[in-house]
Amino acid sequence: MLLEGSCHCGAVKFTVESNTPQPYQRCYCSVCRKTSGGGGYAINLMAWSKTLKVTGERNAGLYHAIIDGEESEAERRFCKRCGSPLWLYDPRWPDLIHPVASAIDTPLPKPKAHTHVLLDSKASWVEVPTGRGHQRFARYPELSIEDWHRKNGEWVE
Numbered sequence: 001m002l003l004e005g006s007c008h009c010g011a012v013k014f015t016v017e018s019n020t021p022q023p024y025q026r027c028y029c030s031v032c033r034k035t036s037g038g039g040g041y042a043i044n045l046m047a048w049s050k051t052l053k054v055t056g057e058r059n060a061g062l063y064h065a066i067i068d069g070e071e072s073e074a075e076r077r078f079c080k081r082c083g084s085p086l087w088l089y090d091p092r093w094p095d096l097i098h099p100v101a102s103a104i105d106t107p108l109p110k111p112k113a114h115t116h117v118l119l120d121s122k123a124s125w126v127e128v129p130t131g132r133g134h135q136r137f138a139r140y141p142e143l144s145i146e147d148w149h150r151k152n153g154e155w156v157e
Contacts, residue, residue, distance in 0.1 A: 001156045003047060005086065005103040007079030011059035012086060016099055017051035019156050020149040023101040024111035028122035031065040035076055036085045036100055040126030041116070043101035044088060045108075046145040052087075052097055060086065115141055115148070 001021050006013040026041040036042030054060065061080040065072045074090040088098040101108065113133040120138040122128065128136060135141065141148075149155045 002106070003045070003099060003104050004106045005099055006105055007059075007082050007084035007086060007103065009079065009082040009084075011081045012054065012056040012079045012084075014052060014054045014086065014099075016047040016053075016087075016097060018045055018047035018099075020046040020145050020154070021106075021108050021156055022111045022149060022152075022154045023108050024113060024148065025115045025117060025145065027117050028126065028128070029118040030121050031067065031072075031076075032118075033121075033123060035063065035065070035078070036102065038102065040123050042085070044098040045101055045104070047097050047099055049089060049095055049097040109154070113152070117141060 001018050002015055003018050003021065004015050023043045023045060026043055028041045032042035033040055059080050060077045063076040063078060065074065065076060073092060074088055076088050077086045078084060079086065084103060085100045086103050087100060114129065116128050116134065116136045117140055119128060119136055143151060
């Protein structure tokens with residue numbers, strides 16, 4: 001599925017191919033909370049890095065988060081003009097790129113279930129939904145984004 005994304009001011013636009021477009025996984029870690037805002041979490045999708053095409057790349061900033069006192073290898077991209085978070089690339093998994101769901105302009109399928117991850121880092125003011133359709137994890141679930149999509153019949157060719 002071709003995903004089209006952009007920042008708020010339009011200075012950065014991008015496209016990327018994804019087989020995993022369900023915005024089902026909410027991350028509550030401090031990095032996602034503080035760089036992506038929202039409801040105290042961020043939602044990243046998975047896509048194929050070789051398909052990324054960017055317009056206005058000169059307006060895309062780069063941030064390496066400090067995690068446990070160390071600079072992360074992961075590259076978080078954002079718009080230098082308006083501050084919108086755009087995508088994350090981690091050289092440890094060079095085939096993948098993780099667009100931030102809030103930057104995607106293409107209509108995304110509504111997830112039937114949600115996975116809440118890194119709850120051991122969530123802000124105290126955040127209320128995490130419970131009940132049917134909500135899985136909660138202090139750290140990470142066993143299923144990767146790809147595995148979740150395949151298991152739930154949501155893999156898009």
